Amino acid sequence: MSISKEADRIRCVNDRDLSESLLADRTVKRVNEQITRMEEKTPSGIRRRLLATSVRLSQRMAPDLHKMADGCIEKLGMDIPLELYVFASPQYNAMCFKPQDGRLFVMFASSLLEAFSESELRFVMGHELGHHVYQHHDIPIGYILRGESRPDPRLAMQLFTWSRYAEISADRAGAHCAQ
Numbered sequence: 001m002s003i004s005k006e007a008d009r010i011r012c013v014n015d016r017d018l019s020e021s022l023l024a025d026r027t028v029k030r031v032n033e034q035i036t037r038m039e040e041k042t043p044s045g046i047r048r049r050l051l052a053t054s055v056r057l058s059q060r061m062a063p064d065l066h067k068m069a070d071g072c073i074e075k076l077g078m079d080i081p082l083e084l085y086v087f088a089s090p091q092y093n094a095m096c097f098k099p100q101d102g103r104l105f106v107m108f109a110s111s112l113l114e115a116f117s118e119s120e121l122r123f124v125m126g127h128e129l130g131h132h133v134y135q136h137h138d139i140p141i142g143y144i145l146r147g148e149s150r151p152d153p154r155l156a157m158q159l160f161t162w163s164r165y166a167e168i169s170a171d172r173a174g175a176h177c178a179q
Contacts, residue, residue: 004077007133010172015134015165022139022162027155031143046100047083054087054107065125068118069106072126072177076133080104086113096128098137104129119178126177130170139166 003011022028050056059066062084069082081103089109097105106128116124131137141159144151151159 003133006176007076007130007173010169010176011134012165012168012172015162015169018158018162018165019135019139022158025155025158027144027151028139031140031147032138035140035143044100046097046105047103050083050085050097050105050107054085057084057086064118065113065121068122068125068177069129072122072129072173075177076126076129076173078129078133080132082106084108086110092116094124094128096131099132104132123174123178125174127170127174129177130173131166133173134166134169136166136170 008016055061057065065084069084072078073082080099083103083105085105085107087107087109090111091109092112092115093109094112095107097107099105106125108124112124113121139159139162141163144159145156150156
């Protein structure tokens with residue numbers, strides 16, 4: 001996947017540099033290989049879980065939200081089918097899941113959709129899509145930090161540092177979409 005010029009321009013440089021370094025790290029490579037083997041044996045079934053635990057928001061059900069998503073997709077130079085979901089929750093939250101079967105999934109807490117303004121929702125949408133655009137899912141921080149063996153302390157510090165920079169990049173994508 002290539003990043004559009006505009007998305008690359010707003011990306012946090014430290015996110016980009018640390019991503020490259022982490023993706024070359026042998027522990028990160030090993031964990032990614034393990035994840036790939038697990039997925040080949042037993043696909044994670046993200047879409048199935050989303051459909052079982054939340055409501056898929058079709059174009060007809062949520063035309064305004066889809067319009068916001070289309071705007072963000074265009075601004076970030078993305079080319080992937082998107083499915084939007086909502087789950088019942090009093091807490092403000094949203095998530096973007098690693099693509100599966102050529103589709104990207106974004107899920108929102110119901111309270112967020114009820115309380116946020118249009119520009120705030122565009123920011124959240126852009127933030128979540130930013131994680132995909134910048135391939136943040138390619139660094140499996142949770143698997144590494146909570147794995148069977150503890151990672152080297154230097155790697156753990158790099159992962160925590162990268163995670164903060166990744167959030168800055170996603171925030172910049174969100175701000176770009178909110179304009």
